[in-house]
Amino acid sequence: MNTPDAYFEQLYSDSTDPWSLDGQWYVRRKYDHTLAALPQRRYRSAFEPGCSVGVLTTALAERCDSLLATDRVAAAAELTAARTRHLPQVSVRRLAIPGEWPDGRFDLIVLSELLYYFDDRTLRDVLNRTVDSLEPGGTLVTVHWNHPAPEHHRTGRTLAPVLSAIPGLTLLTDCRDPDFTLHVLGRPDGVGRGPYSTAVLEGLV
Numbered sequence: 001m002n003t004p005d006a007y008f009e010q011l012y013s014d015s016t017d018p019w020s021l022d023g024q025w026y027v028r029r030k031y032d033h034t035l036a037a038l039p040q041r042r043y044r045s046a047f048e049p050g051c052s053v054g055v056l057t058t059a060l061a062e063r064c065d066s067l068l069a070t071d072r073v074a075a076a077a078e079l080t081a082a083r084t085r086h087l088p089q090v091s092v093r094r095l096a097i098p099g100e101w102p103d104g105r106f107d108l109i110v111l112s113e114l115l116y117y118f119d120d121r122t123l124r125d126v127l128n129r130t131v132d133s134l135e136p137g138g139t140l141v142t143v144h145w146n147h148p149a150p151e152h153h154r155t156g157r158t159l160a161p162v163l164s165a166i167p168g169l170t171l172l173t174d175c176r177d178p179d180f181t182l183h184v185l186g187r188p189d190g191v192g193r194g195p196y197s198t199a200v201l202e203g204l205v
Contacts, residue, residue, distance in 0.1 A: 003117040003151050005072060005096075012075040019113075021055040030180055031056050034112065034143050037173050037184050038063060039198050043108040047133065049097045050114035054080030060110060061087045068106075072096035098125040107138040115159055116144055116152040123162070131168045137189035140169060143182045156181030 011018040021027050034056070043064045051057045051069035057080055061067050067090045071077045074094045081092040095102065109130055115123060134140060142163050144156035157176075163183045164171045173184035199205045 002119050002122050003153075007151055008073045008076075012073050012079075016075075016079060017053050019052065021053055026179065027055070030143060030177075031059055033175065033177070033180075033182055034110070034141060035059055035063065037141060037175065037182060038108070039139060039172065039184065039186070040108075040201065043139070045104070045106045046108035046110065047102060047106040048110045048112070049095070050112065051080045051092070052076050052113075054083040054092075056110070056112055057084055057090060057092075058087070061090050064108065065089055067091070068093065068102055070095035070097070070102070098122060098129050101129050101133070105133055105135045105138075107135045108141070109134055109138070110141045110143075112141070112143045113145060115142065115163075116149075116154040116156075119153060127162075127166055131166065131187070134169075134187045136187055138187045140166075140185045140187075141183070142185075143180055146177070146179055146181055 044066065046060060046064040046067045048057055048060060048067065048069045051071050053076060054069060057067065057069040061084065069080050069090060070093045071080065072095070077092050077094040084090040084092065111130070115126065118126060130140060144159050146156040148155055160181050160183070164174060166185060169185040169187055171183065172186050173182065175182040
């Protein structure tokens with residue numbers, strides 16, 4: 001079974017920041033790693049499901065022309081919308097993946113602290129929809145907590161072999177921090193010249 005909606009609804013009824021995302025050095029450091037791992041300076045259209053209270057959303061927005069942030073919990077989406085109201089490139093929706101999936105395609109998809117809530121079947125569905133929605137040459141970033149939690153089906157470490165072998169994507173970065181596992185994957189663009197290399201994009205090689 002997936003982690004039930006009631007679990008998240010209760011969290012946000014008890015706190016406006018259930019995971020203390022706005023104050024922990026651990027979180028800031030992890031987000032700095034996430035942003036630094038993006039191989040492109042800027043993205044045209046990004047998708048961040050599971051945005052929670054929008055701390056990462058705000059940071060991602062600086063690198064995106066357009067960013068869709070969503071969460072299955074209405075209170076979380078409202079908090080993100082309030083945090084990002086000064087950012088015209090950000091749109092926020094209440095949306096529960098994978099059953100509710102946005103139209104269109106994206107050149108950046110960020111799955112942060114999200115996938116361990118899904119059972120095996122739902123995880124496969126989310127990853128398949130992610131690949132289908134990622135533009136050729138696009139980037140997928142995944143970041144997940146390594147320590148066990150009662151409400152999690154997996155950890156970052158146990159997700160790692162699944163994520164590093166997603167059909168249709170190429171693994172570009174595999175960061176194994178003691179506390180989180182970060183992957184960057186790219187969808188081939190068909191040109192075959194290594195579109196994910198920052199050095200190539202900068203004309204250095």
